[in-house]
Amino acid sequence: xxxxxxxxxxxxxxxxxxxxxxxxxxxxxxxxxxxxxxxxxxxxxxxxxxxxxxxxxxxxxxxxxxxxxxxxxxxxxxxxxxxxxxxxxxxxxxxxxxxxxxxxxxxxxxxxxxxxxxxxxxxxxxxxxxxxxxxxxxxxxxxxxxxxxxxxxxxxxxxxxxxxxxxxxxxxxxxxxxxxxxxxxxxxxxxxxxxxxxxxxxxxxxxxxxxxxxxxxxxxxxxxxxxxxxxxxxxxxxxxxxxxxxxxxxxxxxx
Numbered sequence: 001x002x003x004x005x006x007x008x009x010x011x012x013x014x015x016x017x018x019x020x021x022x023x024x025x026x027x028x029x030x031x032x033x034x035x036x037x038x039x040x041x042x043x044x045x046x047x048x049x050x051x052x053x054x055x056x057x058x059x060x061x062x063x064x065x066x067x068x069x070x071x072x073x074x075x076x077x078x079x080x081x082x083x084x085x086x087x088x089x090x091x092x093x094x095x096x097x098x099x100x101x102x103x104x105x106x107x108x109x110x111x112x113x114x115x116x117x118x119x120x121x122x123x124x125x126x127x128x129x130x131x132x133x134x135x136x137x138x139x140x141x142x143x144x145x146x147x148x149x150x151x152x153x154x155x156x157x158x159x160x161x162x163x164x165x166x167x168x169x170x171x172x173x174x175x176x177x178x179x180x181x182x183x184x185x186x187x188x189x190x191x192x193x194x195x196x197x198x199x200x201x202x203x204x205x206x207x208x209x210x211x212x213x214x215x216x217x218x219x220x221x222x223x224x225x226x227x228x229x230x231x232x233x234x235x236x237x238x239x240x241x242x243x244x245x246x247x248x249x250x251x252x253x254x255x
Contacts, residue, residue, distance in 0.1 A: 067218070071231045074217040081213050082226065083132060087206050089154050089161055091122070092130035097251045098244070100129055103136040103214050103224040106146040106168045106175060114223045114235040115169045121244065128251060133165065134210050136222055142175045145198075147207055149180050152197035153189045163187035 029037065045051060075082065082101055102118065104111045121129060135150055137143035146168060154161040164187035168175070171183070181191050197203065214224070217231070225232040227243040 068231065071218045072229065075226055075229055075231060078213060078216055079229075081209075082134075082217075087151070088210075089133040089135075089150070089158070089165065090130060091133075091158065091162060093127060094130065096128055096130035098125070098129045098228055098247045099132065099226075100228075100244075101132045101134060101226040103134040103210075103219045103222055104169065105137050105139050105143050105222040106150070106171075107137075107139040107143045108222040109172070110221075110235040111169055111223045112172065114225075114237075114240075115166070117235075117237055117240055119166075125244075125248065128248065134214065135207060136210055136214050136219065136224070137207065138211075138214075138222065144207070145177060146175050146180055148198045148203050149184060149194060151203045151206060152194045152200075153184055153187065155197055156189050156193065160187050160189050164189060 083099055100118075100121070102114070104114075118131065122131065135147035137147040150161065150165060150168065153164045164184055167183045167187060168180070171179075181194075184191050184194050217226075219233070221233065223235055225240060227240070228247050230243050232239050232243060
């Protein structure tokens, strides 16, 4: 990209010096000069086709940067809903210096992969991180039933919820009602109470509001992480490790 623009700038400079009459009069290039410039630029591109690839790469980089900046702006605008909604499952100290939000769906295979990273981060840095889980069921009816069950189980205690959540997110295959109930039973939940609470309109309202929040910040899929305000779409372990390491370093420096 830089090579292309450098060459193009050089061509214009060449014609500027080659046309003193035009320069002195302040007029633009003549039609003939423009045609010659187009021909020279076209020839340069044909002789150096790699600049097209460079230009496309640069355009993609700029598009990703704009998308990331838009996400960060939306995250900042919705910070209170993201971090301080008491209805969301939250694990870790309330005053932890690092807050990680995850929009997740129990039917999402990539969420299952990402759950290993979440478990490892909790074990390694548990007292420094607060995890907030956003139930974000976007993969069909089983996802919605599973999310309602998770929020119902949460009412029975965070320990019960965490056991239920871990079993559910690490499972694979279909999630019919009977299987969800079995996971709840094994987690120590009162299944009858869970079933009753699942029909509470407040839980459905909560899910609808989380869905709207996810769309507002650009969470088009799951998992979608936010580490102290920085978005990480997908189960991108390299980026998750990089951002978490940066935040841990900042905390150690007292920043």
